[in-house]
């Protein structure tokens with residue numbers, strides 16, 4: 001079959017800071033997905049995009065082309081509006097776990113397609129897979145059945161959803177081209193738009209432990225994604241939120257499930273509860289549903305917990321089963337007394353990853369019980385010798401490198417220095 005364009009001309013156009021036309025974008029995404037554009041050619045184009053950028057028309061067309069590479073899901077069989085949340089990811093970010101059943105308990109439907117973690121941030125599916133029996137892979141029919149019966153489903157995106165993104169993401173990962181705003185925004189939004197949700201709340205993280213550590217870049221990414229969603233008819237809003245300090249008091253799969261269940265039982269750390277409630281209220285408002293109750297009440301009166309248990313059971317899991325616990329642990333003590341003024345989320349994330357909570361290659365397995373418990377956070381007084389972290393792993397040989405990663409992770413001051421923290425909610429962007 002003769003091709004409409006030559007890949008090399010498209011690469012040269014972007015290398016020379018040109019704009020790609022709509023037909024060029026449609027062709028290059030389609031041709032790459034079916035194997036007619038080689039990985040080395042797409043790598044060169046991605047690097048040219050990373051260096052020279054794309055304008056809003058190009059980003060929007062690139063996103064549409066990725067959506068059109070696969071199926072588009074739709075939820076018209078449901079009797080309530082759909083709303084989803086996407087987080088750009090961070091250390092201890094387990095918010096999806098309490099949030100999806102909470103929003104379902106308040107009256108909206110949450111079709112949440114999630115991913116596995118790579119690098120220092122954990123993936124929602126890895127966390128849920130620490131629950132005995134729980135299954136991430138569902139057919140579209142199963143997904144609809146769980147949504148109808150429980151109001152929320154969290155599962156893996158099937159192979160049919162934005163297949164162009166699957167190929168492109170794997171290539172970006174090995175060609176140092178992940179960090180381009182047009183590529184990140186189109187990757188995230190192609191999947192969310194193809195997922196068929198009517199409303200979407202984006203939680204764009206910023207700070208040391210986030211993928212976009214610069215708040216201005218995080219804002220720019222949030223705005224580009226809100227524009228893409230709005231243009232596609234999805235009611236989209238974004239919150240830029242803090243990821244300078246880990247969220248909550250745990251980082252690691254089963255540890256984070258345990259903390260999420262504490263939140264669903266009406267307890268849990270204050271930052272997790274606050275962010276879960278802010279996002280739940282945004283989701284309910286964007287969905288247009290008249291809430292059956294306030295999300296704070298749903299956490300206190302057991303309604304959110306009931307939705308969680310139903311959702312876990314519907315996917316084969318036992319919500320009452322004992323969660324896996326790592327075989328070994330070691331404790332890190334405070335070296336001095338004073339006020340903790342900072343904690344570096346990235347260092348905690350890397351340490352949890354080295355303990356076995358995360359993977360360094362796609363397809364690697366993770367340890368369910370590995371990770372870190374945090375015993376004090378910035379703003380708290382600590383005394384020398386008090387436990388700051390408990391590290392968990394099945395393989396004690398991992399402790400050395402995990403402890404190395406934690407060097408300098410906390411600052412303790414006895415001279416009245418100010419706590420260095422970003423506000424939890426930094427900015428709100430509406431389409």
Ligand code: URA
Pocket residue numbers: 088169178183184185187188
């Ligand atoms: N998550 C995605 O799905 N895509 C990106 O490019 C980055 C984060």
